[in-house]
Every structure is written in C-alpha cells, then in structure tokens.
Amino acid sequence: MSITAKEVNELRKKTGAGMMDCKKALTESNGDMESAIDFLRKKGQKIAAKRGDREASEGLVIAKSNDDVGYLLCLNCETDFVAKNKDFGNLANSLMDLAIQNNVQSLDEFMNQNYLDSGLKISEKIIEQSGVIGEKIEISVFEKITAKKVVAYNHPGNQIASIIGLTLNEEEVGKQIAMQVAAMNPIALDQESVTQDIIDRELEVGKELAIQEGKPAEMAEKIAKGRLNKFFKETTLINQVFVRDNKKTVGQFLKETNPNLKVTDFKRCSLSV
DSSP, rough: OOHHHHHHHHHHHOOOOHHHHHHHHHHHHTTTTHHHHHHHHHHHHHHHTTTTTTTOOOOOOOEEEEEEEEEEEEEESSSSHTTTHHHHHHHHHHHHHHHHHHHSSSHHHHOOOTTTTOBBBBHHHHHHHHHHHHHHEEEEEEEEEESEEEEOOOOOOOOSEEEESSSSHHHHHHHHHHHHHHOOSSSSSSSSSSOOOHHHHHHHHHHHHHHHHOOOHHHHHHHHHHHHHHHHHHHHHGGSEEEEEEEEHHHHHHHHOOOOOOOOOOOOEEEEE
C-alpha cells in the first residue's frame, strides 16, 4: 500500500524517529500507526540489546532547579555526534522537566514514570530512542537536592553541571557557589563530611611520601597530618579558595554575605573529569 507523507510525519512526531525509519515502519505495518510504533520499539530493543556492552561515554549533563528542589541528570550516548544532535538535547531536557514536574525521589521511580503522552514509560522511551538513534543510550547520573533554595548551574556545552542547596533564598550567591562546585570539583562540603576511608588513604600516602623523602617515622606522621590539612583546604567546598575572590574562602564569602547563609548540600557531574 502507499504510505503518505502525512502519515510519515505523524509517526515521526510521535516517536522522534527519522523519516526513512518511519516510512519503513509504516510499510512493514501496512499503514497501521500503532503497529508502526511497536515496530520501532522492537527495533530499539534489538539495538539496545546488541549494544548493551558498548561504552556510552559521551552525552549531556543537565541541571535544573525549581525553588526548593533541583535535579542533576547525565544522559549518555556513544558518540559526540549524537550528543550534539538537537533531538538528543531535546530528549535530555524533557527528561529533566519530567523529573521536576513529578518530584521523583530516585532513578528507579523516575524510570517508571510516563514519558509525556507517548504511552511509554521513561525506561521504554530510552530504549525506543536507542532504535531511533542507533546507539546505546542510558542515564548514568540522577541526583536530587531539596533545600530552602536550590540553584543549578550548567556550564556551556553541557559537559559539566552542578546543583547546590542553601539555607536562604539567595539566587545570585547560589549561582556563584554552583559555579565554584563546577570549576573546583570539591569532594565534600566540609572537613567533617570527608569519609574516613579517604582520610586514612591521604594519611597513608602522606606518610609514605615523607618516608621516601628521608624523614623519620615519627616526623612522617606529623608531615602527613599537615598534608591532610592542605588536602581539606583544596578539596572541601567551604574551605576552598573562592574563585571569584582568592583572598577569602567560600565559607568566609558566605558568612560575609549573611551569617545565616550556609550550603546544605551539592552535587556535580562532569563527562570529562
């Protein structure tokens, strides 16, 4: 039977598939729209299964917030070419909008949500898009923060993004701190938030370096503790030098802005670091 351009366009709008894929799906389904959609879904499942062991290291990192809640999401694909595709970007942004709209708590809950009016769960939509694009697609990072005020920052190019929670409604300050998190990659909020295994590892490395430099064991322990304090200053957000003013720490900047202003939590994701 003859497949019209109108039918192809309708299927394309519903699935996001390419024109030729839509035409083939309709041809194989004798013009039945629902059967054509199923055809494309099955194609996606086959591609997802076939490419399951592929490395999906490219993609986009998206951060969004809405007053007291914020999400950070990384949607991965296999190639930079797909990551820069407009449709892939639209998919990533629509997923983030759905996370905020549904106020989901976890990735598992999120994947079970309906994807717009497609009749598909988000997990099924991602599989379908694997068929449309021809690459493995997956969500590798899904983070949520709730606070009095949550601020998001997306670095140009969407390869790095961050979200931070504040105790007060300070949008501009929050943006500066979120940029700090994106740029300086802190491992914890403050010294007390650093896990014991990291502390033990840093002490061990510091002690070993001192011994290799010829220091006696008792002195090596003191040197290791000094290096640990330097480590805290470089890697904990509150103790880091503030990138906008290197004469003060992030903690000092917050206190000068408002003594009651504190960072409650942060999340960061980067596809390169």
